Amino acid sequence: MAHRPVSLTIGGFAQAAGVGVETIRFYQRKGLLPEPPRPPGGTRRYGEADVARLKFIKSAQRLGFNLDEIGHLLRLDDGTHCEEAAALARERLHDVRERLQDLMRMEAALAGLVERCAGQSEAGACPLIAALQGGAQA
Known part of the structure; x- marks a missing residue:
């Protein structure tokens, strides 16, 4: 059986990461999360790497890092x-x-x-x- 990559809508991504959709959009505007391309007539899809990146951001925040510092750490x-x-x-x-x-x-x-x-x-x-x-x- 082949392993299929995770393909989540923004709602599924938010649920998998334990945040709200607006949090995802906020981090995208701040440049901390990439915004995947929207296929013609389709819906943007997020994967495991996106979930892991968002969990990294939330973990860093819990340790007291601000968003600029988190961006630096991600780079x-x-x-x-x-x-x-x-x-x-x-x-x-x-x-x-x-x-x-x-x-x-x-x-x-x-x-x-x-x-x-x-x-x-x-x-x-x-x-x-x-x-x-x-x-x-x-």
């Missing part, structure tokens, strides 16, 4: 640019670590305010509200 996918791809990943890792530090500071400030609220008697201003009104940090 590097020939097996000879690993160091350049790693440099992009190092930049992204640095940004993630900075965001984690910011989140840890936010968590500590909120935890302090929640604790102060829990110890607050019914009379008087709420420490959380007072801190936010005054722009103060815990």
Whole structure:
């Protein structure tokens, strides 16, 4: 039995990749996904490579890469640019670590305010509200 290549309409492509049709069109306008030719009187068809490319894009987004960076990574996918791809990943890792530090500071400030609220008697201003009104940090 011969293996037949996958031939999907845009709706089938969207379903296979777990996105909406408008997402596919958006990525095509951004140049991240190719738009297959439309045969005369026919419907554009997408294949396994298109699904894999879209899954790559979504995976890269989940790691925090923006669309320009993803486009750059897609252009590097020939097996000879690993160091350049790693440099992009190092930049992204640095940004993630900075965001984690910011989140840890936010968590500590909120935890302090929640604790102060829990110890607050019914009379008087709420420490959380007072801190936010005054722009103060815990």
